[in-house]
Amino acid sequence: xxxxxxxxxxxxxxHGNKKWAAEKLQKDPNYFKGLSLGQNPEYLWIGCSDSxxxxxxxxxxxxxxxxxxxxxxxxxxxxxxxxLSVLYYAVEVLHVKHVIVCGHYGCGGVILAMSNKDNGFAxxxxxxxxxxxxxxxxxxxxxxxxxxxxxxxVELNVVEQVHNLAKxxxxxxxxxxxxxxxxxWVYGFDDGLIKxxxxxxxxxxxxxxxxxxxx
Ligand code: CO
Numbered sequence: 001x002x003x004x005x006x007x008x009x010x011x012x013x014x015h016g017n018k019k020w021a022a023e024k025l026q027k028d029p030n031y032f033k034g035l036s037l038g039q040n041p042e043y044l045w046i047g048c049s050d051s052x053x054x055x056x057x058x059x060x061x062x063x064x065x066x067x068x069x070x071x072x073x074x075x076x077x078x079x080x081x082x083x084l085s086v087l088y089y090a091v092e093v094l095h096v097k098h099v100i101v102c103g104h105y106g107c108g109g110v111i112l113a114m115s116n117k118d119n120g121f122a123x124x125x126x127x128x129x130x131x132x133x134x135x136x137x138x139x140x141x142x143x144x145x146x147x148x149x150x151x152x153x154v155e156l157n158v159v160e161q162v163h164n165l166a167k168x169x170x171x172x173x174x175x176x177x178x179x180x181x182x183x184x185w186v187y188g189f190d191d192g193l194i195k196x197x198x199x200x201x202x203x204x205x206x207x208x209x210x211x212x213x214x215x
Contacts, residue, residue: 041067044090046083046161047102048074048109053187055102058194067094073109073157074101075128076164084168091174097181099165102194103158104187110154129153132160155197158184162199167211172204176215 024031041064045055049070056066069086076083090096103110112119113129133140136156143149162184165171174180184199204212 035063039064039067039094041065041090041094042097043067044087044094044096044099045069045102046071046074046076046100046165048072048104048107050104050107052189053102053104058187058192067096072122072125073107073113073129074103074161075109075125075157076101076161077128078164078168084170087165087168088170091170091180097179098183099171099180100183100185101158101161101165102185102187103154103161104189105151105154106189107150107154107157110157111150114150114153129157132157135160155186155195158186158197159199162197162201163207166201166204166207169213169215172213173215175203 021032028034043066045066045068047053047055047068047070049072055068055070056062059066067086067090069083071080071083078084087099090099109122109126110129112122113126114133119126133153136153140149140153140156143152162182165182171180171182182199182201184197186195186197187193188195200206
């Protein structure tokens, strides 16, 4: 490959970083020094990998305020070592007060899961959302408008993932000792606003008995 054929779009990011760092230092010469001292975030954000849903930007928060985990369609899978490690660290070490699952309308992962398309390796991941569909198929099948049905599955997926959080020992153990609030939110591109699904899972008794651990 000729050198001039190499795509250099990545340079935009490095230039952007230089400009951003200079601006930060201009406003506050101690900005990075302050960040280097450590983090004390109050929130863990479990969101979609979608490039249009950046946690800090859409919540008007700064570096250091939100601990973030993102995956396709913001799914909480009980065998996902990555998510469980993030959750454990956030709850046990950082002592976050809130864990937020934030989905978004128009989520590609949810839309694909609703179809019969073969998505290769991603089938295994999207399978989790198919299960959410099946669990709520009566309600979803009754929605004739396809986009409205997708939107509702986005909402139901968030609610299900909040319940999946509550089914972990990590969350149940935290509940024994202190308050830890779980939230299910959905972000929309039409107005840029977040809808609170008001998922009421605040204590172990909110779970079906089979999921409660003797701790
Ligand atoms: Co998405």
